Amino acid sequence: MPDNTLVHSIKWSGLGEIGAKLITPVTTMILARILTPEAFGVVAICNMLVSFIDIIVDAGFGKYIVQADFKSKDECDISANVSFWVQLGIACTIWLLILIFRHDIAYLLGNDSYDKVIVIASLQLIIVSLISIQTGLLRRKFEFKKLFKIRIVTAAMPLLVSVPLSIILNSYWALIIGNLCSASANAVMLFILSDWKPSFVFSYSILKKMWGFSSWSMFEGLAHWTIFWIDIFIIGRLYSAFYVGLYKNTTQIIVSLIGMITAAMSPVLLSNFSRIKDVNTSNHLLYLIEKLFMYAMLPLGVILFFYRDIFTLIILGEKWMSGSIILGLWGAMMVISIFIYSFPAEAFKSRGIPKILFLYQVSYLCCIIPVCWYFAEIDFWSFVYARVCCVFFQMFLFVMFVKKYLLWNFKTYFSMITKPLTVAFVLLLSCMFIRYFMPASSDLYWQVIALVLTSILYSGFLFCFFRKDIVSTFKMLKHK
Template sequence: MKVETKQVTSAVKWSLITEVIVKLISPITNMILARLLVPEAFGIIASITMITTFADMFTDAGFQKYIVQHQFSDHDDQDRYVSVAFWSNFVLSCFLYLVIFFTADKLAVLSGIAGYGNVIRIYSVILLLTSFSSIQYAVYKKKFQYKKLGIIRVTVKLIPLVVTVPLTLWTRSFWALVIGNLTGEAVAAVVLMLWSDQRIKFFYSFSDLKKMFSFCGGSMLETISSWLVSNVSVLIIGQYLGSYYLGLYKTSITTVNQVISIITASTMSVLFATLSQEQDDDSAFRKTIATFQRSMGLFTVPLGVGILVFRKFITLVLLGGQWSEAAIFVGLWGFVMCESVIFADIGSYSMVAKGRPVFVFMSNMIQAVLLSIVLYAIRDRSFVVLAFSSFIVRWQLTATHYGLATKVSGLKMKDLPKELGIYLFAAVIMGVSGWLLLSIIGNSILESLVAIIVCVIIYFVILLAFKRTREQILGLVGTLKSKLNRSQA
């Protein structure tokens, strides 16, 4: 099925608008919460989330990606599969919630938070809530209804600001985070179900479930491996370094991911939906990937260098003085994650869109094993050693994800946009300039802001010196001007 350019442009536009608004709300919320709660509170929630996200992998079982990726013959065909996916998700969610409820105390000990079994029981209600929204999210993406999704996401992100923050001021406890997250998911479930034009039918077919399982099985393996990559560190750090350092570790990752997702979250879901539609057109498939790499690299390459150079400023502003120990991890993690977006993330989506999630699973498992070995080996070392070790190991995922994507998806290294090399050159010059400025004028908040502005100017001035990137930037400026003129007309 051919995707209309207008659909993709509209989807990216609304995704970008959503992410800009969300990223204005989320940092404000986190800036407040990080100053009201100690790192241990975030460490406890990280351990509990590890449990619920593990269970959630089995409740979704790859149904979301199947709905987005699969080409249905007609609306009735889609309605049938959506209903089967929804009821399968719901029943699995109920079953797994009961399992967690009766084993919560043992799970608490296993995850390094002994005595918090009741918290696990209450927080795990989130599994039941997400069972009502999970499949609906996929339907919205399938239909490129990103405007509706944007409004829903913004509404959900406002919940922590209006619920969690007041509760935190009152309780100064992790319970505020628990209640806020549950409230947000409840609102999302209700709005998604009521606003959707996709009605769930009281219908079930084991034959349809069987047809989905071949794809969902591979997709679930990929999801499990992704969970291992994200949470093997939570398990090891929680057991050997405690909730304090686990809080530093997970909050640093969350903070960095929130900054980066301003770019990635607004484009990656659109990329996957587009590639899924173009999976049988190799030329269009490769062209779409190159377009997204070129567009995203313009911002992610310098962003990674900027986070590394201005790590102390970012940590101080977004988290506060009590999190200063996390600055080194924020800088290193920000750099590796930004630079991997155009290789690891896009490579992963291209493999799944081609129906080959098993290759993502293989790459993730290598990462999980490496990370487990390294983290266990340094379990008694300092947080700085942990930061550098995680940084080094993470590059493997970038290399293997994109390397496998070239085999599975027909990508070639020579097809990489030439602009990426120019971005890297300009970002290195920018980073060295920023480091020198901080050394000369100091690194207070005001001085860092001045240095950041100078670095942004340096980056774009260098890009304007090259024909390829100059045309790209001028084209982008022209597009923004035309859209602004149309909105004012």
């Protein structure tokens, strides 16, 4: 691997995700003031189905293309062609099944009036099947600069399409059409920028070889999907589209924000860890990455929780204020989840043990599903609190699995992250102190003052006591 490949890859991948995630909130800010929570609820139901089937269509082949050690370029090209045709065939078959059984599927998802929108939204599956392999090949070659350009254009499409259509149509169709345009733009740019083009080549022996790895990767992807979408399924079955939209749109803001980190880091980590064969080197690299990102992400979780009303008002508008507590709780939960799930997950995949990650996820689901369903039947807000509290069980699984299967040295790990944990704890105490003594703290005007004061105090504390540690950690990461 060339020098500084990791740093350059993170830079371009990060710029792509940051750019996209900056565009996405702007789009959401505008759309949330035009459309109702019910409209977002309908689209959330459709996206739940599309994202589920997309994992089946990909079948884990995209990750195989990134990770596999091919003996020659010809073997890589043949594997890419096999993946392409299999994915396209699966996508077309599933879309036809959705068309035929659309009424039954809509009823299963909570409302049989969703049948037409589900069929149209599912066209994304065919489009995505055309681009999965090009994306994997670009990641394999660390061509994240090209992916950066594609990511920005793709993210801009809903802003350019959905916003004008929402004014004209004032319905969820504006969001559906925007998603289709975004997927189409992604496909066109990938075919233009990718050196690889599909050809009529197929090999059953290579398909069999790929399936041995990809099957577990697909199961892992389905389990990951269930973790993040089981909420919507439960709410959709028990509550109206209003609550689906309220919950999904506020949590999606957090997922988009945190996703700037995970989506930027995950493909880079998988590509790099797949090339590092020494376990100790791989683990130490991950320790450094987690430490560096904890300095930024843990304080972000604290601030999102304490100043959730401000962020909800600015991003979504006044009619979404009842969802501010969802935004705050999910902000804290997702930040923790990055370090105990998202980053270690890439290590599991890179070491060729996705079935262990799958076991991790299934164990977590055994907690989430019964707990969330039980509390959802009590009332909506009991469900919200119960879902967030499930992260404590995820912490237990994290310690158990990474110690046994990734061979983490927790003494070394905790010694490395002590300082960023200290910074986050100091910020937590500061927020509690300032919010407690600030007059009329429930007023948004005073919350803004408190937020500015907290940010100044935190920045000064970080600069005075931890600047050298951050710089030295970054230099070590760059060297590795």
